[in-house]
Amino acid sequence: MLNQILNILSDGQFHSGEELGERLGVSRAAVWKHLKKLDDLEIPYSSVKGKGYRLQDAIELLHEDQIRTALSQRLDILDLLLDVDSTNTYLFKRAGDHMGKRYAVLAEKQVAGRGRRGRQWVSPFGKNIYLSLLASFSGGISSLEGLSLMTAIAVERALVRLGIEGAGLKWPNDVYAGGKKLAGILLEVTGEYSSHCQVVIGIGLNLSLSEEDARDIEQPWAELRSLKPDLSRNEVAGILLDELLQAVDSFQKEGFAPWQQYWSERDIFHHKEVRIIGGHHERLGVVKGVNRKGELLLQTERGMETINAGEISVRPAG
Structure with a gap:
């Protein structure tokens, strides 16, 4: 039922408890009980006397x-x-x-x-x-x-x-x-x-x-x-x-x-100098694309190095 309530409220407009109950075929008390679950999901909503309930923002649920x-x-x-x-x-x-x-x-x-x-x-x-x-x-x-x-x-x-x-x-x-x-x-x-x-x-x-x-x-x-x-x-x-x-x-x-x-054509660091940070090590180099395995090719002062994916970070050198 919570899905049905969310579908109604997804327009971001106010809907009274009576209206929700009629559309779902349940009592206002049942509607209120399910609305409390919105708190558990941390979905912001408003409750205004005389108007009813509305979500803080209109949402588009997945279908x-x-x-x-x-x-x-x-x-x-x-x-x-x-x-x-x-x-x-x-x-x-x-x-x-x-x-x-x-x-x-x-x-x-x-x-x-x-x-x-x-x-x-x-x-x-x-x-x-x-x-x-x-x-x-x-x-x-x-x-x-x-x-x-x-x-x-x-x-x-x-x-x-x-x-x-x-x-x-x-x-x-x-x-x-x-x-x-x-x-x-x-x-x-x-x-x-x-x-x-x-x-x-x-x-x-x-x-x-x-x-x-x-x-x-x-x-x-x-x-x-x-x-x-x-x-x-x-x-x-x-x-x-x-x-x-x-x-x-x-x-x-x-x-x-x-x-x-x-x-390589879409790499934001292609032909740019970067810092490769991993563990306690850091190295500088210019990104020269990737190889057929997807490893990063880095031109450093020691020559072309191959960087494997892992617990590392790539950041601009500047």
């Missing part, structure tokens, strides 16, 4: 039929959740029961969203895209080199389809707009090193964030609706999922190598 309309690739299972600890965690726990399946999950809210290097991914209700996809690979963990970069390319290609130009890629798997982070990616692997394995590919994409929502974000951030205000959240979710499925198809057939040049 499976609208999302599937955008898909051109096979998807076996799609779950839409009101809230979850993390979409990646949700799928990772279910991976063993779905070998060979393409299983996607989208959530309205994450209470423990995760980014790279153990960071929190800020995930307010009904505003952004929190997407994870479970996919199986036959070549083992060693065959996954470059998949994180391929995922970032999928995000960038989705943005182009949505009419947003100029998004940039940051190694190993971030998407930027105007020098600010727009999307992040987290891959988690389970299975055998040299045979069948499964990957949970997680994407967090900022669609609409307020300053209050973003108070815990520790770096400059961007949002899609500042770039294109009239975007449909379901359209964004559908196109993003479709591009991700296409990227998985391409990667399974050819790996990352055919996309080396594509990546």
Whole structure:
């Protein structure tokens, strides 16, 4: 019933308890009981005597039929959740029961969203895209080199389809707009090193964030609706999922190598000097693209060095 209430309130207008009860076929007391669950989800709403209830902001809830309309690739299972600890965690726990399946999950809210290097991914209700996809690979963990970069390319290609130009890629798997982070990616692997394995590919994409929502974000951030205000959240979710499925198809057939040049042309640090920070070590160099494995090529005073993805950070040298 909470889903039904949210669908009614999603227009951002006032609706009385009597109206809600009539539309749902329940008592006003039952409506009030479910409205209290909005507090648990940290969804801001107002209650005004004589007017009723309204959400602080109009929201567009996710709808499976609208999302599937955008898909051109096979998807076996799609779950839409009101809230979850993390979409990646949700799928990772279910991976063993779905070998060979393409299983996607989208959530309205994450209470423990995760980014790279153990960071929190800020995930307010009904505003952004929190997407994870479970996919199986036959070549083992060693065959996954470059998949994180391929995922970032999928995000960038989705943005182009949505009419947003100029998004940039940051190694190993971030998407930027105007020098600010727009999307992040987290891959988690389970299975055998040299045979069948499964990957949970997680994407967090900022669609609409307020300053209050973003108070815990520790770096400059961007949002899609500042770039294109009239975007449909379901359209964004559908196109993003479709591009991700296409990227998985391409990667399974050819790996990352055919996309080396594509990546380099969109790398925000290509031909620029950067600092590579990892653990207690730091090095300076000029970014010269990536190799067929998706490793960063860095021209340093010692010559050309190859940087593997891991717990490292790439930052401007200046």
